[in-house]
Amino acid sequence: MITVQNLTKTYGQFRAVDDVSFVCQPGKVTGFLGPNGAGKSTTMRIMTGLTPPTAGDVRIDGAHYQDIPNPGRHVGVLLDASAQHAGRTGREILTLSALTMGLPLSRVDEMLELVSLTKEESKRRVKNYSLGMRQRLGIANALLGDPKVLILDEPANGLDPAGIHWMRSLLRHYADRGGTVLLSSHLLHEIEIIADEIIVIGHGRIVAEGTKESLLQSVGTYVAAADNHQLAEALRAAGQVPAASGDGLNVEGDPATIGQIALAAGIALVELRPSGSAGLEEMFLQLTSETQRDLVASTPGGAA
Amino acid sequence: MSATTSHAAAPTRGSGIPFGRHVRVELRKMIDTRAGAWLLGITAGLVVLAAAIALIVVMFDDNARLTADALSQIMAGMLSVLLPVIAITAVTGEWGQRTVLTTFALEPHRGRVIGAKYVSVLILALATIVLAVVIGVVCNVLGAAIGGYGVAWNIDVSDLLWTIGMQLAYFTMAFCLGLLFLSTPVAVSVFYVVALLLPFMVYGILYFAFGWARDLIPWLDMQYASVPLITGRDMNDNPVDVSALEWIRFVFTLFLWIVLPGGIGLRRALTTEVK
Numbered sequence: 001m002i003t004v005q006n007l008t009k010t011y012g013q014f015r016a017v018d019d020v021s022f023v024c025q026p027g028k029v030t031g032f033l034g035p036n037g038a039g040k041s042t043t044m045r046i047m048t049g050l051t052p053p054t055a056g057d058v059r060i061d062g063a064h065y066q067d068i069p070n071p072g073r074h075v076g077v078l079l080d081a082s083a084q085h086a087g088r089t090g091r092e093i094l095t096l097s098a099l100t101m102g103l104p105l106s107r108v109d110e111m112l113e114l115v116s117l118t119k120e121e122s123k124r125r126v127k128n129y130s131l132g133m134r135q136r137l138g139i140a141n142a143l144l145g146d147p148k149v150l151i152l153d154e155p156a157n158g159l160d161p162a163g164i165h166w167m168r169s170l171l172r173h174y175a176d177r178g179g180t181v182l183l184s185s186h187l188l189h190e191i192e193i194i195a196d197e198i199i200v201i202g203h204g205r206i207v208a209e210g211t212k213e214s215l216l217q218s219v220g221t222y223v224a225a226a227d228n229h230q231l232a233e234a235l236r237a238a239g240q241v242p243a244a245s246g247d248g249l250n251v252e253g254d255p256a257t258i259g260q261i262a263l264a265a266g267i268a269l270v271e272l273r274p275s276g277s278a279g280l281e282e283m284f285l286q287l288t289s290e291t292q293r294d295l296v297a298s299t300p301g302g303a304a
Numbered sequence: 305m306s307a308t309t310s311h312a313a314a315p316t317r318g319s320g321i322p323f324g325r326h327v328r329v330e331l332r333k334m335i336d337t338r339a340g341a342w343l344l345g346i347t348a349g350l351v352v353l354a355a356a357i358a359l360i361v362v363m364f365d366d367n368a369r370l371t372a373d374a375l376s377q378i379m380a381g382m383l384s385v386l387l388p389v390i391a392i393t394a395v396t397g398e399w400g401q402r403t404v405l406t407t408f409a410l411e412p413h414r415g416r417v418i419g420a421k422y423v424s425v426l427i428l429a430l431a432t433i434v435l436a437v438v439i440g441v442v443c444n445v446l447g448a449a450i451g452g453y454g455v456a457w458n459i460d461v462s463d464l465l466w467t468i469g470m471q472l473a474y475f476t477m478a479f480c481l482g483l484l485f486l487s488t489p490v491a492v493s494v495f496y497v498v499a500l501l502l503p504f505m506v507y508g509i510l511y512f513a514f515g516w517a518r519d520l521i522p523w524l525d526m527q528y529a530s531v532p533l534i535t536g537r538d539m540n541d542n543p544v545d546v547s548a549l550e551w552i553r554f555v556f557t558l559f560l561w562i563v564l565p566g567g568i569g570l571r572r573a574l575t576t577e578v579k
Contacts, residue, residue, distance in 0.1 A: 070320055084401065085397065102321070
């Protein structure tokens with residue numbers, strides 16, 4: 001279990017992390033979602049004792065990270081898959097960690113196998129690794145000490161879709177055995193695939209948190225008709241607040257209610273479904289719009 | 305992978321990572337990269353080359369004789385050309401390649417890691433000195449056999465200890481500059497300017513030409529400060545009466561190039577945020 005309490009980190013006037021509190025439960029994969037520069041990495045560095053907090057407290061299973069003897073045996077950490085000595089082989093990097101933690105070197109082979117790095121790949125120097133291979137190596141390094149808690153910063157970055165699903169099953173199994181997982185991402189679809197609980201952070205503050213289902217639920221229904229104007233009027237008449245979204249409308253009500261309204265108004269629908277990822281994505285963009293540097297560039301036509 | 309459900313177990317129980325294990329890992333880190341292996345390989349090559357050249361000179365020049373004293377100076381010189389870079393990169397490499405993220409996550413007590421790095425640097429320095437002494441001894445015996453003269457074991461223990469001590473002092477200085485700058489190119493440049501370029505290219509001329517330089521330079525350079533203590537002569541080969549002043553100057557140069565950068569650097573390495 002990771003407990004973060006009123007955590008604040010300031011750099012001069014800039015508040016990188018601003019009074020953040022949350023809990024990561026064992027048995028769950030918690031996703032830490034936010035745009036670049038939102039404070040995810042800073043929070044994770046404070047968790048692992050690499051950055052001193054300005055105020056607040058982080059405990060891992062009740063202890064400060066610095067007070068855990070041989071912490072690699074309790075907490076698996078991957079903060080930046082690219083932060084490896086380019087001149088070492090993948091195997092050597094794992095060997096150094098295994099020696100430091102006092103593990104048998106057979107663990108190195110087990111972990112290489114677990115993350116599907118072949119013997120030949122493990123003997124190559126890391127500078128010849130793709131980002132995806134570095135991520136696999138970093139995850140192997142984090143899992144080496146058989147930890148009870150995993151802290152992974154952007155572990156899916158650079159993985160292909162198959163790799164992301166592989167990571168989901170890996171972390172799912174890990175959590176099912178009682179492990180605590182916190183992973184960060186700036187991409188919603190990665191978090192949606194991998195995480196059970198989602199914490200959304202923007203501008204150093206938590207802007208939303210809950211189970212994936214509850215966050216998805218709260219964003220309602222996507223509906224489209226041949227004539228969206230007519231549909232929008234019918235919805236407004238029924239007390240709903242429709243908002244244009246792509247080729248249709250987003251509404252807060254659930255699909256059954258919206259279907260009934262359309263039926264009563266005699267409007268033929270072409271699409272009716274829970275907003276799902278599209279809705280969460282809009283929420284994510286909206287919630288973090290202040291920190292989303294490229295928002296204007298990436299949403300032409302003023303969709304919002 | 306068997307994450308257990310027994311989260312009641314306090315994570316603060318159990319023993320920490322023993323210091324000796326850190327030293328073993330740090331020793332391994334110094335030689336498991338291509339850069340480290342090359343630096344050691346080239347240094348070994350330089351030592352053997354210097355020994356070979358000395359033997360060739362003896363072979364062709366009937367008047368030339370090798371002595372243990374001269375050989376020890378040559379060998380130490382060869383070692384001090386490149387090996388201090390390993391002492392520097394032992395520290396700066398971790399910051400440059402950002403492996404401190406992993407290293408300090410596995411051992412949050414940074415002082416233990418830095419201490420282990422320094423011990424491993426000392427071990428490397430001593431190991432290479434022993435190796436150079438062995439090659440020097442072989443070279444001395446061979447030289448005497450080739451040149452047909454009696455082997456000269458003219459080196460006394462105090463000279464040998466000074467050579468080793470100064471060698472360790474320069475390695476320590478390199479290590480401390482690494483801590484101070486936490487950057488390989490900066491630390492390496494400063495080290496070579498201060499330890500090699502200035503003493504050989506600049507101080508020598510100034511010391512020979514100007515009286516004020518003879519007063520000033522021994523306060524700035526470990527070599528100029530130590531030579532009177534070792535030989536009883538100054539760098540112009542004039543005899544000196546070694547007094548407290550000579551010792552104070554030597555201690556001051558140690559303070560200037562080891563204690564000061566080491567102290568500031570240690571504070572920096574222990575407290576800076578690792579990103």
